[in-house]
Amino acid sequence: MTALDARRLVTVATAVAFLASGCSAPILANPPLTFPSPPGPSAAPSHAPDPIAISLPRDDGPHDRLTEWWYYTGHLHTDTGRRFGFEAVIFRAERGSVPPSWAAHLALTEEPDGLTGGSFHYAQRSEIGPQVDRSPRDAGGNPSGFDLQVAGLSPRLIVDGAPASAAPWRLAGADGSDRIEAALAPAEVGAAGANFGLQLDLESAKAAALHDGDGFVDFGAAGSSYYYSRTRLTVTGTLDLDGAQLSVEGIAWFDHQWGDFVSVGGGGWDWFAVNLGDGTDLTLSLVRDVDGAVVLKYGTIVDRDGVVTHLDGSAFTVEALGYWPSPRSGHTYGVGWRITLPSGLPIGPAEIVLQPTVFDQELDTRATTGVAYWEGSQNVFVARLDDRSVVDRGSEAYVEMTRYGP
Secondary structure, X not given: OOHHHHHHHHHXXXXXXXXXXXXXXXXXXXXXXXOOOOOOOOOOOOOOOOOOOOOOOHHHOOOOOOEEEEEEEEEEEOOOOOEEEEEEEEEEEEEOOEEEEEEEEEEEEEOOOOOOOOEEEEEXXXXXXXXXXXXXEOOOOOEOOEEEEEEEEOHHHHHOOOOOEEEEEEEEEEOOEXXXXXXXXXXXXXXXXXXXXXXXXXXXXOOOEEOOOOOEEEOHHHOEEEEEEEEEEEEEEEEEEOOEXXXXXXXXXXXXXXXXXXXXXXXXXXXXXXXXXXXXXXXXXXXXXXXXXXXXXXEEEEOXXXXXXXXXXXXXXXXXXXXXXXXOOOOEEEOOEEEEEOOOOOOXXXXXXXXXXXXXXXXXXXXXXXXXXXXXXXXXXXXXXXXXXXXXOXXXXXXXXXXXXX
16 A cells, blocks of 8 residues: 555545534544544653743744644735735644644635625645654754645545645744745635635744743633744735736734643634734734633733733723624624723724624634634724824734634
């Protein structure tokens, strides 16, 4: 049996087992799986007690933890004025004796330009095994960055007769110099509704921001997570869209999170990432428990010089301004948000209003992660609280909403 045949056998077995399960739970949240898998270690190596001080670029690389992700969102534009949002993410999961499981999502938002109403397209992949991780390591096995390449197609496509794998989607980087190489395979184009790919170079303009002060966030009974962001990366490269190769530039946001948790907080979360036009970056997180109650609320401000300030839950408010029901998943998401910050921004007390560039930016990724979620680019309006004057233009933002339904 060739290596390709072995990969296809494992991937098909994964797909069949997942579909037979009725998609009842997230792959990244499942207990040890029972489908056939390649031989692998029965337990992850032990590690020192948490928290462990974050050290970069070592901690840019993978960790032997239950859950981990490398996550980009960003904003691109062409010299003719076309504007796009994008998402590129790879998830890693360890569950029992099964080798590491990986999922990858790639999404593109073509923002309205006055002539078109905008559009949203996405694709998803999954793969099992250590071959995805090609990160550089020293003689002791310690990573000095990450290089992750997911080639396995969505289990649903494979069950329908698609090849088991294609040219990999690659996310790689170290110390804020990163690369995204990801393009849809022919079998993925139909479900996505467009043929697109990204070839992007990203350079961080600021040092990494460690959330909650030291980069360690405690979820209580739901576990804990290490979490840092590179909040403003300059982006250059090409976007391939339906046969046209577009030169693009813009900015992006990178999140890296890992830890011994299954679902953050035990439920879902709302996540906001705002790049203000004055160079200030802001992220807010509202974490919910299994009953939907907010159990953790925090944020981080990174000023134009890279100075990081932690925000506790009393430092801001977030209000949904409207709702959008998904015709696919049945979930109802907030669309439009008002963020109020009485202090902390260079412009003083401010109100930030976010409106989605396209309402339907839902990713139904139940075939690879077991969940549907909303993640999309935003129009941003910033005003001072005292005189209501608009004080910031040229800002960008992304919003993510997860676990809004089964």
